[in-house]
Amino acid sequence: MWQKLSLRARINLLLALVLAFGLLINITRLVVEAGPRVQAEDQSVIRLAREFIEMIVADLDEAPDPDTRLQQIASDLSRLRHVSITLQDGMPRAQNLAQAPESDDPHAPPAWFVNLIHPETTSVDVPVAVHGKPQQLVITSHPNDEIAEIWDGIVTQLEVGSITALALFLVTMMVVSRALTPLAALSQAMTRIEAGDYDARVAPGGAPELAALCGKLNHLAATLGEAVEEKRRLAERAVSLQDVERKQIARELHDEFGPYLFSLRAHASALVRLAESAEPAREALQKHGSAILEQVNALQQFNRRVLEKLQPVGLAETTISRSLGKAGETAELTIYRVVQEALTNVFRHARATSVNVTVEPTEPSGANGSRGSALVRVRDNGCGLTPDHKLGRGLTGMRERILALGGTLSVASSDRGVTVEAIIPNAAH
Numbered sequence: 001m002w003q004k005l006s007l008r009a010r011i012n013l014l015l016a017l018v019l020a021f022g023l024l025i026n027i028t029r030l031v032v033e034a035g036p037r038v039q040a041e042d043q044s045v046i047r048l049a050r051e052f053i054e055m056i057v058a059d060l061d062e063a064p065d066p067d068t069r070l071q072q073i074a075s076d077l078s079r080l081r082h083v084s085i086t087l088q089d090g091m092p093r094a095q096n097l098a099q100a101p102e103s104d105d106p107h108a109p110p111a112w113f114v115n116l117i118h119p120e121t122t123s124v125d126v127p128v129a130v131h132g133k134p135q136q137l138v139i140t141s142h143p144n145d146e147i148a149e150i151w152d153g154i155v156t157q158l159e160v161g162s163i164t165a166l167a168l169f170l171v172t173m174m175v176v177s178r179a180l181t182p183l184a185a186l187s188q189a190m191t192r193i194e195a196g197d198y199d200a201r202v203a204p205g206g207a208p209e210l211a212a213l214c215g216k217l218n219h220l221a222a223t224l225g226e227a228v229e230e231k232r233r234l235a236e237r238a239v240s241l242q243d244v245e246r247k248q249i250a251r252e253l254h255d256e257f258g259p260y261l262f263s264l265r266a267h268a269s270a271l272v273r274l275a276e277s278a279e280p281a282r283e284a285l286q287k288h289g290s291a292i293l294e295q296v297n298a299l300q301q302f303n304r305r306v307l308e309k310l311q312p313v314g315l316a317e318t319t320i321s322r323s324l325g326k327a328g329e330t331a332e333l334t335i336y337r338v339v340q341e342a343l344t345n346v347f348r349h350a351r352a353t354s355v356n357v358t359v360e361p362t363e364p365s366g367a368n369g370s371r372g373s374a375l376v377r378v379r380d381n382g383c384g385l386t387p388d389h390k391l392g393r394g395l396t397g398m399r400e401r402i403l404a405l406g407g408t409l410s411v412a413s414s415d416r417g418v419t420v421e422a423i424i425p426n427a428a429h
Contacts, residue, residue, distance in 0.1 A: 030154050041146045257299070338424070342395075356377075
């Protein structure tokens, strides 16, 4: 059940239990202290009443009318609180123990409470002699008033404590509710982000920790939105590049293959006609045959150029260091293209006197899981790039291709030259 409760419900439940437990401890303390308090009050009242009676009856025999004086004393002492004093004849008697009378007052303490803290009343006899006649004043304790005061204090404490605890609980519950309000907004924002709405944002609020969490969620949503948009642009760029490559290949096939094929068809037809003639001319045969050989040679060169663009011929003949591991065909082709594009830019623009090319393995990183990567670095000592320089289509295409593989490409320029550095992940095993 506890696991099914929300954080707000858990905090409120714990707070309610703590307040109830604190109130219970306080009431229990008052009940436990009530017994000793009543006993001390009872003993004190009886002791004071006895000492007072012994003092005023000491000179009773010297009064003009001792009996009347004794009756007057008993009548006056009957008005005392917490005790009753009665005049009785006879010899002194033992202490009388009797049950405290029950009260019909609805506000009186309950019987269980009276029996718990003071179940019995106490009587004490004070002997008095008038002209040798033995009498006694009986002092009987009545702690009902004191018990009632204690009970009223407990009830008041319970009422006030309950109201205070309830007010504190409501205030704290409101504070906790306001403090946890950002959690609902966070949950809604995460639901929207999960659904693909990366524009979802949460207004930072509540405790500093929750405000920081809101800020981090907003940053995460913005980063995810940028990543998705970058992915969409890469996909569009890839499709666009494929279309451009297809159009370029189609144009080259049309512009190059078409004329060559037409020429071959013309020369072949001429050869057929010469072969059908009665006396074919030797020179004409050689002319058309040489033309066909030239056209075939041109087609072979054109075919080699097209294949070079699609797949570098020299790459298959290149020896890759075993320290790079099995990079895979895609990674090897990307390494080749990065070096090719960087060297082309150096030769065209850098006015450099030396170029250093390094390809070395890097340690597997968390971003690429267990895959290793190849670090490609091309550094020249040329004139560098201008501050407002923008990357050309070649390096921009390389960067997009490397990003699609999960790698990175950076270009750093200074007055000492330009450094192109790419990290290209190997193919997954």
